[in-house]
Amino acid sequence: MAKRLIPSLNRVLVEKIIPPSKTTAGILLPEKSSKLNSGKVVAVGPGTHDLSGNKIPVGVKEGDTVLLPEYGGTEVKLGEKEYHLYRDEDILGTLHD
Known part of the structure; x- marks a missing residue:
């Protein structure tokens, strides 16, 4: 049975986006090639008062x-996946294409 975590209050559960270590052509990329520390929001708490x-309400959505x-x-491991739990105010912004 898969576990699901619903954050409390103004917390946000994020799965970090790990940049690829090599290109589709097989060229190895340096570890710090992408300086953006980004993630995908998996779950959000109900907010605070x-x-x-x-x-x-929390400022981001799933x-x-x-x-x-x-x-x-805070690092959280659910099954084989690793997530991070942040407070809403710790998130620096949302990224758009």
Whole structure:
């Protein structure tokens, strides 16, 4: 049975995007060829509340490609896959084509 994690409050579960280590032609790429630290949002929490009790929704949604900080996040392993859990405010932005 596959496990699914639903983040609590304003947390976001992200699967990091690992850039390819070689091109389709077989040319090996340097490890730091892509400086973007990005990931795909897998799940989001329901949000949090301000002091007045108003709900503050999470700023990203499932399926978004996001820019992540170089450090931070909590590593989570579900089955064979590795994910990272971030707070909504730690995510630097969303990436669009």
